Every structure is written in C-alpha cells, then in structure tokens.
Amino acid sequence: MEIVVIIALVLGILFLNRPVTLLFQRLYTRHQFKRFTAAETFYHSVVSRHFKYYNRLSLEEQQKFLFRTYVFEHSKNFHYIEVERNAEMPILVSAAAVQLTFGLEKFKLSYFDDIFILRDDYHYGFYSRPFMGHVDQTGIYLSWDNFIKGISGETPNCNVGLHEMGHALAYVNFVTQTEEDKHFKAEFHNFSKVARPIFTAMQGGAKNFLGDYAATNYHEFWAVAIEMFFENAVQFRHELPDLYEAMIRVLNQDPLSFITSNRTIIRRMDPTAANRKKAMIQ
Numbered sequence: 001m002e003i004v005v006i007i008a009l010v011l012g013i014l015f016l017n018r019p020v021t022l023l024f025q026r027l028y029t030r031h032q033f034k035r036f037t038a039a040e041t042f043y044h045s046v047v048s049r050h051f052k053y054y055n056r057l058s059l060e061e062q063q064k065f066l067f068r069t070y071v072f073e074h075s076k077n078f079h080y081i082e083v084e085r086n087a088e089m090p091i092l093v094s095a096a097a098v099q100l101t102f103g104l105e106k107f108k109l110s111y112f113d114d115i116f117i118l119r120d121d122y123h124y125g126f127y128s129r130p131f132m133g134h135v136d137q138t139g140i141y142l143s144w145d146n147f148i149k150g151i152s153g154e155t156p157n158c159n160v161g162l163h164e165m166g167h168a169l170a171y172v173n174f175v176t177q178t179e180e181d182k183h184f185k186a187e188f189h190n191f192s193k194v195a196r197p198i199f200t201a202m203q204g205g206a207k208n209f210l211g212d213y214a215a216t217n218y219h220e221f222w223a224v225a226i227e228m229f230f231e232n233a234v235q236f237r238h239e240l241p242d243l244y245e246a247m248i249r250v251l252n253q254d255p256l257s258f259i260t261s262n263r264t265i266i267r268r269m270d271p272t273a274a275n276r277k278k279a280m281i282q
C-alpha cells in the first residue's frame, strides 16, 4: 500500500509541477501588472523622452514595452559607481534590453542579477584602453555618459546599451543557458550561416560597413551588428542585405518596418562606421 502512495506522490509531483508553476507565474505576472499600472505614466514619460524606437510603436506595443521594462528593472539589482543615481537610470537601461529582445519571448536576461552603472570610461582587467561597458559572469557594466550619448544619438552608430545587452543575450542563451529563447537559439544557427563568412572575410582584412572593431572576434561582430541594426538600419540593409535579413529573423523584428507613408524617420547617416570612439566597447 505504501508503495502505491509513494508512486502516486511522485507521479503527482511530476505531472502537477509544471501546471502549478505556470499558475503561480501567471498570478505573479498579474500582481506585477497591477503594480506597473500605477507607475505606467512615469515610465512612459521617461522612455518616450529618450527612445525613438518606443515612440514609433503602436499604443498596445508601447504598453508591452513599458511593462517588460518594469519587469526587467525589478528583476535586477542596480549598482551606481561614482555616479549620482536617479529614478530614470534603471528604467532607461532596462528599456535598452527590452528594445533588443522585443521580438523574442524571453526578455529578462536571467542569470544577470546585477547591473553596474559607472560614471564614464573605465579601466578593466589588464587592458590598457578604457572601456565603455562589458559583460562578464559578475554582471552587466555600462558607463553612464556613453550610454546616454548612445540613446540620444550623439554618437552615430554607437549604442553601448544595445551593444552590452547583445553580449548578455548571447551569454544567457549559449554560455549559462539560464534563459534560452527557443526562437533565438534556432535562428542564431541560421544567422551564423550568413554572418560567419562575412566575419571570416573581415578577419582576413576585408572592410565593410560594420567597421574594424567588429572583426575583433565573433562576439564583437554580433554586438556591433546589433548596434548598426538599430542605429543605422537603412544603410545596413543597403550595404549588407543578407546579414540584415538574418538579423531580422534572429531578433524577430525589423526596425525599418516602422516606416510607413505617414511616418518619416530621419536617420543619422554616418558612413564612417570605423570611426568609432577610441574607448573599447567590450
């Protein structure tokens, strides 16, 4: 008799575990959404002032964007190093991550509990050149002045927020495998079929729109491609159409799809992508 009870218990745990977890997640999400609605106006005012990307979304998409931003922000510990914190900072950093993953199902970059915001370029490890940001097993690091310049468009083709979130997205899917997005992982394989030959040619000295820094290694190629995809999509599609298409598929979104007959996007055109700031974006 006892063995029957034990087997029933084990089977119960096995079969009910997932539905119970899903139910709990749904209830928690509902609870978060309730709290979010009280803060939505503030989130909108912050994000709409800095993210052109956000302003081009439909109202429904904007709410999804803001809620994801809220959830992302509340899943992280933000640390401020030699920079005065304000309420907008974690929202804007979270919004950069949400922009990148907006076409994907998973967006929390789970594994990274800590995000470090530094004042400006900084030194790290044994590298002699200063960094604008980097990602390692301890967290995501961003320099605030470079981050703000990136989202305000002051530094054409350079957006350290998107760049570092790009590294983090690859990290949680392929290194720690702590937040695997099925679509992203499956499509990354196809992305690489197009991207690898371009990257290999660049390592052999070929020049293109992505600039020399993208040839450093495949991680940097990926992160720079993300910056260009969002910051200079028109030229990207013109110069490297196959790679642009592969980016659309892997991220499941197209920045140029926002262009409609009654909405004109004025883009910064800077053909000298190689003319990147000297500081390294690792």
Ligand SMILES: [Zn+2]
Pocket (backbone or CB within 6 Å): 163, 167, 219, 220, 223, 281, 282
């Ligand atoms: Zn990098």
